[in-house]
Amino acid sequence: MPVASSPPLHQLHAWQAATLLAHRELKAVDLVRACLDRIAERESDVQAFVHLAADAALARARELDAGAVRGLLHGxxxxxxxxxxxxxxxTAYGSPIYANQQPLADAAAVALCREAGAVLLGKTVTTELANMFPGATRNPHNPAHTPGGSSSGSxxxxxxxxxxxxxxxxxxxxxxRPAAFCGVVGYKPTHNRVPKAGVKSLSETLDTVGGFARSVRDVALLGAVLTGDARLADPAAFERATAPRIGWCKTPEWAQADADTQQAWAQAEKLLAxxxxxxxxxxxxxxxxxxQKAVQAFETARSLSHERLHHSRQLSAPLQSLIADGLAISGETHALNLQATARGRQQVRALFNDCDVIIAPSSIGEAPAGLDGTGDPLFCRSWTLLGLPCVHLPFARGRTGLPVGLQLVGAYGDDHRLLAAAHWVHQRLAG
Incomplete structure (x- = not known):
């Protein structure tokens, strides 16, 4: 009987590698080398990085191999x-304004990951100031298509x-959206569960720190470190996870979902009926x-006041347009929008009386062709405004073979329950 071979080190899920590293069955330096080899092989096509720290990463990996296990992300x-x-x-924020800027300190989220034993390999591409003007990154499934944004390189x-x-x-x-376009698991925690210190601010009402991985258990590890909530990565929670009560929400924007998202929805309904x-x-x-659009425009225009006043010629036309839209919104109107946001966050709680999680579209469809845009975040805007935790689950393919999936949305602050439910659901959707 043939024996299944182990996947290459660079393809290990984070939770699998973490287990091996913690038991000293895998060396951090070997895992780092495997990832660097993959980067060397593929970076010219994907263009995911703006800076690599190969030597520093290998040196840090050697230190970790020689010392005690540091934490959940050791190695x-x-x-x-x-x-x-x-x-x-x-740290350039995807803008020529900040080319070669060297901060004095890590962002809090970066420091937390390093404290937990993670090894920084490099900085990944962002769109210009985390808005819609794209960076250099291509979709790894088809380089003629966008990877999404603004977290494109990651x-x-x-x-x-x-x-x-x-x-x-x-x-x-x-x-x-980029998780959907690239076919990975993306996790947006509950708003303000993760510290934003040291992250270029666009909108205090909306900005949320999260991450990407290849499985729900992987992003749960990352989430536990970022939030300080050990429940998110409790292995027993995944092992004992049972079928959640799912609220199937096409959202008021469903008419704009294309055939690929509709097909993924039908597939999910069949498997989870x-x-x-x-x-x-x-x-x-x-x-x-x-x-959400108005809140983002108003707050972004003011968060980027320095750039607008002193470096306007170095801002792209789309970003200048967004800033102009934001400046046209009065403070009184913004106050009313914040009141509407607060009401929405209060009203949405009742939805979870009859369901544990909500399933909803992640994107209009496959990643669009072309590299001059990043796709429409339509199906994410409301959940972001409401501050709810979300997990994208990849499990299907569209008409041209690019990834498609759906997102699960949890109640405010219930990230640990959402991740356990997402693990259960993803196992059944992805097979």
């Missing part, structure tokens, strides 16, 4: 979206086996896309 290579400050690598690097884990952020759909009921959002939660 695991990770990438950091170039929106996060790093004390040992430049999603693509994980999808291509360059990294087991990577950090990203979401203000509209910048974690879930016994585990939920249709969910229609109440009237108070149906106009939130417009509110």
């Amino acid at each position: 695991l290579p990770f990438g950091v979206k170039d929106l996060f400050d790093t004390f040992d690598l430049p 999603a693509a690097a994980v999808a291509d086996g360059m990294l087991p884990l990577a950090l990203g952020t979401q203000t509209a759909g910048s974690l879930i 016994e585990h939920g009921t249709p969910l229609v959002l109440p009237d108070g939660l149906t106009g939130l896309v417009a509110v």
Whole structure:
């Protein structure tokens, strides 16, 4: 009888590698070398990185191999979206304004990962100031298609086996959308569960730190470190996970979902038909896309006041347009939008009286062809405004063979229950 061979080291799931590293059955230096070899093989096609720290990563891996196990991420290579400050690598925020800027300290999320034993391999591409103007990264499944944004490099690097884990952020759909386009698991925690210190700010109301991996258990490891909540990565929670009550929510934007997302929805319904009921959002939660757009525009225009006042010629036309839209919104209107946001966050709690998680579209469809855009975050905007935790689950393919999936949404603060449910659901969707 043939014996199944082990996957190459760079393809190990983070939780698998973490177990081997903790038991000293795998050396951190070997895992780092495997990831660096993969980067050397594929980076010219994918262009996921703006900076690599190969020598420093290998040196750190050797230190970890020689010392005690540091934490949940001991020896695991990770990438950091170039929106996060790093004390040992430049941070440019995807903008020529900040070319070669060298911060003095790590962003809090980066420091937490390093404290838990993770090894920083490099900084990944972000769109310009984490908005819509694309960077150099290509979709690893087809380089003629966008990887999504703004966390483009992080999603693509994980999808291509360059990294087991990577950090990203979401203000509209910048974690879930690139996860969908690249076919990886993306996790957006509950708003403000992860510290944002040291991350270039766009919108205090919306900005959320999260990450990418290849399985739900992987992002749960990362989430436990970022939030300090050990329940997120409790192995027993995944082992004893049972079928959640699923609310099937096509959302008011369903008419814009294309045939690929509709097919993925039908496939999921067939596989999970016994585990939920249709969910229609109440009237108070149906106009939130417009509110999210206005909140993002208003707050981004003001967060980027320095860039607008002193470096406007170095801003792309799309970003200048967004800033102009934001400046046209009055403070009084913004206050009303924040009130609508607060009401929505209060009203959405009732939805979880009858379900444990909500399943919803992640994207309109496959990653669009072309590299001059990053796709529409339409199906992410409302959940981001509501501050709810979300997990993208890849499990299907579209008409051209690119990844398609759906997202699970949890109740505010219930990240540990969402991740356990997402693990159960993903096992059945992905087979």
